[in-house]
Amino acid sequence: MRMQTPPRGSLAAGEHALVIVPTYNESENIARIVPRILAQDPRIDVLIVDDNSPDGTGRIADQLAAEDARVHVLHRAGKEGLGRAYLAGFRWALEREYEFIFEMDADFSHDPAHLPEFLAAVTDADLVLGSRYRDGKVTVVNWPMTRLLLSYGANIYARAVTGLRLGDATGGFKCFRRRVLEAIPLGEVKSNGYAFQIEMSFRAWKRGFRIAEIPIVFHDRTEGESKMSKGIVREAIWMVWRLRWWAVSGRA
Secondary structure, three states, X not given: OOOOOOOOXXXXXXXXXXXXXXXXXXXXXXXHHHHHHHOXXXXXXXXXXXXXXOOOHHHHHHHHHHHOOOEEEEEOOOOOOHHHHHHHXXXXXXXXXXXXXXXXXXXXXXXXXXXXXXXXXXXXXOEXXXXXXXXXXXXXXXXXXXXXXHHHHHHHHHXXXXXXXXXXXXXXXXXXXXXXXXXXXXXXXXXOOOHHHHHHHHHHHHOOOOEEEEEOOEEOOOOXXXXXXXXXXXXXXXXXXXXXXXXXXXXX
């Protein structure tokens, strides 16, 4: 009997993926993006991690979960930051039988149509990053020039300080194999803003895991407000030096 080969980007038999979507005031987006995510593969589930959004995002998430068993919701008491939301989602995923765990924004800056491309790439990698800056090309739509220069410069800075050779170390569209998250001591992860993305990739790299980058088109949000702040930028500036010290001291 000839076995059927799964289509490119689909999951192997018995494997499941979880897309973690942190939310804070994403009521305009969450009900639209979840069906788009689920449509990419029948073995993809969604975990919405809501930080007690005052705009009712958590209530909408509960409605989505009541209508579809592939949707799950993790409510947190208050706004604790992006990194803490993902760490909570990682722990939730590791308590269950998910082989692939994604990070993804709720605001459509990350296109769900890229999910099969991640699943295809992760067959030869342990961590796959969606890159906005790959092979000298910039694939960002509708960002103001100041934000683009900040992001592009931050990646140059992170590479120079940490030695992490990634085109887009600050991007937040990622797919981890389960074994990567099992190997990283999640309780020791210090970052909470966009530095969280650098730290997680750095820790995976230092443990010898294979990291791949695939090109994505990044769209600026059209609904809701950006979570970027001066505090997030300051954290990223200092965190890369802490990562370098960890590497030099052997603690990484």
